[in-house]
Amino acid sequence: MTQKLSPIDTAKRVAAYRAAEMVEDGMRVGLGTGSTAAWLVRRLGERVKNEGLKIRGVPTSTATAQLAREVGIEVVSLDQAGWLDLTIDGADEFDGELNLIKGGGAALLQEKIVATASDLMVVIADAGKEVETLGAFPLPIEVIPFGWQTTRTLVEELLDSMDVLGTSATLRMNGEAPTVTDEGNHILDLHLQRIGNPRQLALALNQIPGVVENGLFIDICDKVVIGFGDGRVELRDINEGTIQLDRLGEGDDNLFSDLAD
Numbered sequence: 301m302t303q304k305l306s307p308i309d310t311a312k313r314v315a316a317y318r319a320a321e322m323v324e325d326g327m328r329v330g331l332g333t334g335s336t337a338a339w340l341v342r343r344l345g346e347r348v349k350n351e352g353l354k355i356r357g358v359p360t361s362t363a364t365a366q367l368a369r370e371v372g373i374e375v376v377s378l379d380q381a382g383w384l385d386l387t388i389d390g391a392d393e394f395d396g397e398l399n400l401i402k403g404g405g406a407a408l409l410q411e412k413i414v415a416t417a418s419d420l421m422v423v424i425a426d427a428g429k430e431v432e433t434l435g436a437f438p439l440p441i442e443v444i445p446f447g448w449q450t451t452r453t454l455v456e457e458l459l460d461s462m463d464v465l466g467t468s469a470t471l472r473m474n475g476e477a478p479t480v481t482d483e484g485n486h487i488l489d490l491h492l493q494r495i496g497n498p499r500q501l502a503l504a505l506n507q508i509p510g511v512v513e514n515g516l517f518i519d520i521c522d523k524v525v526i527g528f529g530d531g532r533v534e535l536r537d538i539n540e541g542t543i544q545l546d547r548l549g550e551g552d553d554n555l556f557s558d559l560a561d
C-alpha cells in the first residue's frame with residue numbers, strides 16, 4: 301500500500317518529476333541535494349531502470365552520491381564529466397529574477413560549483429519557496445574552521461554596512477558539535493530578514509578571507525519548476541520571461557496514485 305503524501309511533499313515530488321523529464325539520453329547531469337532533489341534522483345533511477353536512460357550524474361554531496369548509486373545512476377566526478385548539460389537542484393528561496401538562497405542542507409559550495417559548470421540550471425521547489433525579497437530564510441555561508449569566530453565578527457561588521465535588516469550570524473550545529481560540510485568547513489547562518497541588494501552582498505561576503513562561499517546564487521538559475529500541493533506545476537523561465545502553467549500527468553497512476561487530494 302502506498303503512503304499518502306503531505307501537500308508539501310506532493311509539491312516537491314511533482315516539481316522533481318517534471319524536471320526529471322528534461323533529462324535526455326547521454327546527458328551529464330548535476331544532481332542537487334535535499335529532500336526535493338532526492339525525489340529527482342529516485343525518479344531518474346526509475347528512468348534508468350525502466351527506460352534504459354543513459355546518463356552520468358555528478359552529485360553535489362556525499363548524501364546525493366550515495367542515493368544516486370543506490371538507485372542505479374552512474375556517478376562520476378565533476379572533473380570526469382568536464383562540463384554538464386544540466387543541473388537540477390532544490391532551493392531554500394527564489395525571487396522574481398530567479399536569484400536563490402541555497403545551503404539549507406549545507407551543500408552550497410559543491411552545489412554552486414556544479415551549477416556554474418552547467419549549460420542549464422533548473423531549480424525544483426514547492427511554491428512556498430517563492431519570495432518577493434530574499435532573506436527570510438537565514439543565508440548560509442561556508443567558512444573555514446580556522447578562526448571562524450574572527451570570520452564571524454568580520455561578517456557581522458560587513459552586514460552592519462549592507463542593505464539588510466538583521467546582522468547576526470550563528471554557527472550551525474549538528475547536536476553538540478558544529479556542522480561539518482563535505483569539504484570539512486563550518487556553516488554560519490546569517491539572520492538578515494531582508495536582503496536589499498543580493499548581488500552586492502554576495503560579492504562582499506566572498507571578499508572576507510575565511511569565507512569560502514555564500515548561499516546566494518545570482519544569475520545562475522535559468523528555470524524554476526514550482527510544484528503545488530494539489531499536483532499543479534508551474535514553470536518559470538528567465539530567458540523567455542514567460543510563465544507557463546502546466547498540470548502534470550493527471551490520470552497517470554504511476555505518478556499520482558499516492559498524491560494528496
Ligand SMILES: O=C(CO)[C@H](O)[C@H](O)COP(=O)(O)O
Nearest residue numbers: 334335336390403404405407
Ligand atoms: O540548498 C540545498 C542544500 O544545501 C537544498 O537544495 C535546499 O536546502 C532545499 O532543500 P529541500 O529540497 O529539502 O527543501
